[in-house]
Amino acid sequence: MPQPALTFFGGAGTVTGSKYLVEAGGSRVLVDCGLFQGLAKLRRRNWAPMPHELADLDAVVITHAHLDHCGYLPVLVRAGWHGPVYVTHGSAGLVPIVLRDSAHLMTAEAAHANTYGWSKHRPALPLYDENDAAKAIRLLKPIGFGDVTAVAPGVRLEFGRAGHILGSAWAHLRVADGRGIVFSGDLGRPAHGVLRPPQPRPACDALVLESTYGGRVHDDASALATFAEVIRRTAARGGSVLIPAFAVDRTEVVLAALKKLTDRRAIPELPVFVDSPMALAALRVYRTAMNQRWPEIRTDLGDGDPLDPGHLVELRTTEESMRVNDPIMPSIILSASGMATGGRVLHHLEHMLPDDRHTVLIVGYAAAGTRARSLANGTREIKIHGRYVPVRAEVAQIDAFSAHADAGELVRWACAGEPPGAIHLVHGEPESAEELASRLRAERPGIPVSIARDRERVLI
Structure with a gap:
């Protein structure tokens, strides 16, 4: 043989x-x-x-x-x-x-x-x-x-x-x-x-x-503190934080971290928009797993919904998504895809990157050749839907949620x-x-x- x-x-x-x-x-x-x-x-x-x-x-x-x-x-x-x-x-x-x-x-x-x-x-x-x-x-x-x-x-x-x-x-x-x-x-x-x-x-x-x-080597404590600081300084200048987040798991991990930071009053209470039909569908699967106590789920998540920072808004329609393209007040937007290769996040990037009040926060691995990697590397313009968009917003990258x-x-x-x-x-x-x-x-x-x-x- x-x-x-x-x-x-x-x-x-x-x-x-x-x-x-x-x-x-x-x-x-x-x-x-x-x-x-x-x-x-x-x-x-x-x-x-x-x-x-x-x-x-x-x-x-x-x-x-x-x-x-x-x-x-x-x-x-x-x-x-x-x-x-x-x-x-x-x-x-x-x-x-x-x-x-x-x-x-x-x-x-x-x-x-x-x-x-x-x-x-x-x-x-x-x-x-x-x-x-x-x-x-x-x-x-x-x-x-x-x-x-x-x-x-x-x-x-x-x-x-x-x-x-x-x-x-x-x-x-x-x-x-x-x-x-x-x-x-x-x-x-x-x-x-x-x-x-x-x-x-x-x-x-x-x-x-x-x-x-x-x-x-990940430095979780330092990264979480940096995450909180990025949110505080962006909100202080009247801007919003856009987080390109993988719809499966990364959205849940970020929400859990926002819940902890909000409970500790380490960040201001801000609207948190989840803008991805795929992320919302995955969120339902995770909540089922937590409610039914699947063996993969941690046993120390505490009472209540560990994925709700307190002002969670689920955006389901294209019209709802478009309304947060130009946020009228400080907020946090989680939108797929995580490496900014497609999805609704591209429309948010088009509108928010030219505005220096806002921050784009890269919270996971960004492969070579993706828009997320280009932003993390400091590009001053980025191509979206066939045209180049200037990058004036702050861009930050942390590995707190890897x-x-x-x-x-x-x-x-x-x-x-x-x-x-x-x-x-x-x-x-x-x-x-x-x-x-x-x-x-x-x-x-x-x-x-x-x-x-x-x-x-x-x-x-």
């Missing part, structure tokens, strides 16, 4: 497009099926012909519901694939929200480009539409944490809590000859405001480990317990992956550590 093999079709040398193919005993299982985001050269890969190795899969395993891990599923389905897709119960609630929103935005952006002529494509087309997303959603098969499930001949799957977003998991694949591969997915943090920390990983022959913050484990947390999780046979680093920009590799080699000198290369095939 051929030795099991692992091939990296994304998430190698970049933080997006995660796709990892496991071949064992004739079975082919894809772990994660994400979209490429950020730089144009990466986004173009979404449109490239599908690798022929992905045309005949036995199953797909999704670690969590972020677009860079599940957003390529409709493309796979559009090409004729029929499932199944294994997810946790939390992801079964969130993946449909993410895929429907992605399809809607793609369709709307293509229509906008065709109406106003800003795309070089004639006509501009969406990568996939809502019908493709609906077909992909019907393939989801939820399984519980800790359950061992046969997902393909000779391949068994177990999910463990990853603590990154609701439903996020590490995935343990055990193949017929007894070898095991653990995929970290995106690891969360003990400091997450809503979720419990990641569960320890099982013993394995290979560990596929994310490296998003492989060169960083849902990704930092370098120390990654090393501790990877090195605890029985050492893996080998570690393959993925989902990180080159510098982050190199720094994490150095730390891992110093911590456990006997473990081979490699940085995955795109299309590289390794034996397990």
